[in-house]
Amino acid sequence: MSSVSRFLTLADTAEVLNISVSQAYGLVRSGELPAIKVGGAGHWRIERTVLESYIEAMYEQSRRASLWNQSDYANLPELSGGQIHTNKS
Numbered sequence: 001m002s003s004v005s006r007f008l009t010l011a012d013t014a015e016v017l018n019i020s021v022s023q024a025y026g027l028v029r030s031g032e033l034p035a036i037k038v039g040g041a042g043h044w045r046i047e048r049t050v051l052e053s054y055i056e057a058m059y060e061q062s063r064r065a066s067l068w069n070q071s072d073y074a075n076l077p078e079l080s081g082g083q084i085h086t087n088k089s
Contacts, residue, residue: 007038007045016051 008016013033014024027033028044033054035046 004048007036007047008051010044010046013046013051017055 010021010024014021028035033046034050035044038045
């Protein structure tokens with residue numbers, strides 16, 4: 001058996017993401033970070049592979065947001081939520 005378990009607790013997940021346990025719980029409760037409840041007390045567990053996928057998705061989201069903010073379309077109010085973004089060098 002591997003020394004690395006398949007599932008992480010909320011505390012483990014919070015440590016990996018460098019956030020508080022309550023923030024990790026919020027991600028799970030909102031459905032943003034998929035998790036399962038196990039045991040009679042219903043303890044949340046996050047699968048390692050799911051957490052890794054979540055992290056990769058957040059990197060991609062950040063990359064796309066950065067590209068969007070650098071694009072000419074970010075200066076069009078109707079495409080940027082009504083706000084004009086300026087690129088400051």
